[in-house]
Amino acid sequence: xxxxxxxxxxxxxxxETLSLTCTVSGGSMRSFYWSWLRLPPGKGLEWIGYIYYxxxxxxxxxxxxxxxxxxxxxxxxxxxxxxxxxxxxxxxxYCARGPKDIAGWFDPWGQGTLVTVSS
Amino acid sequence: DIQxxxxxxxxxxxxxxxxSITCRASQSISTYVNWYQQKTGKDPKLxxxxxxxxxxxxxxxxxxxxxxxxxxxxxxxxxxxxxASYFCQxxxxxxxxxxxxxxxxxx
Numbered sequence: 455x456x457x458x459x460x461x462x463x464x465x466x467x468x469x470e471t472l473s474l475t476c477t478v479s480g481g482s483m484r485s486f487y488w489s490w491l492r493l494p495p496g497k498g499l500e501w502i503g504y505i506y507y508x509x510x511x512x513x514x515x516x517x518x519x520x521x522x523x524x525x526x527x528x529x530x531x532x533x534x535x536x537x538x539x540x541x542x543x544x545x546x547x548y549c550a551r552g553p554k555d556i557a558g559w560f561d562p563w564g565q566g567t568l569v570t571v572s573s
Numbered sequence: 574d575i576q577x578x579x580x581x582x583x584x585x586x587x588x589x590x591x592x593s594i595t596c597r598a599s600q601s602i603s604t605y606v607n608w609y610q611q612k613t614g615k616d617p618k619l620x621x622x623x624x625x626x627x628x629x630x631x632x633x634x635x636x637x638x639x640x641x642x643x644x645x646x647x648x649x650x651x652x653x654x655x656x657a658s659y660f661c662q663x664x665x666x667x668x669x670x671x672x673x674x675x676x677x678x679x680x
Contacts, residue, residue: 458616499660499671514668516574548616558664559607561619561628 456481458549458564466543466571472536476549476564483507483527487553489560490523490534492545500545504553505532539571575599575663579672585680592648594659594675599642602665606644608637611674612657620659621646651677 462474552560604624621637
């Protein structure tokens, strides 16, 4: 079955750009949306945005201007760039397939990668 | 943004108990609610989509109900593997938003 795995640095410095990659295995990226989400410590999940397999991202307005999501179907990967990070961007970052169908669910998810923003 | 208020934030229960978790949306969202389970250190798992449809492979002791603004996830006869965190998600409107989560702990 489809599995997702996040990768990237676990530490970012304030004002720098956070870059993560999600590798999709066990299936094709075609015909699906692919999302990034994050869970800050002590807070609820936040959806960052999605990209369709052929392009066309949509970003959460709360992060718009700082976030870029891209896709490379030849590598079965999609990526997140978040610029000008602050301590508030410290979180567990997840990639997931979705939103799926009219019900808009996310499944499956990666196991997540912890990113700490600190100097 | 649509706010999802989930309660309780935590609860203690015993194996065999019936457990209910609720989510209230800040506006009517029809049945555009999904529920997930997350165990410590693991990826979230989809349990229920469209408020009441059971995801394939999920045990039938899990059920979802509600429409409009009030939604409930019920676990009938809690099993040892059900001690985990649960959270709701609305997909009525972007940006998709989530409840704060409920941790189900051993009493």
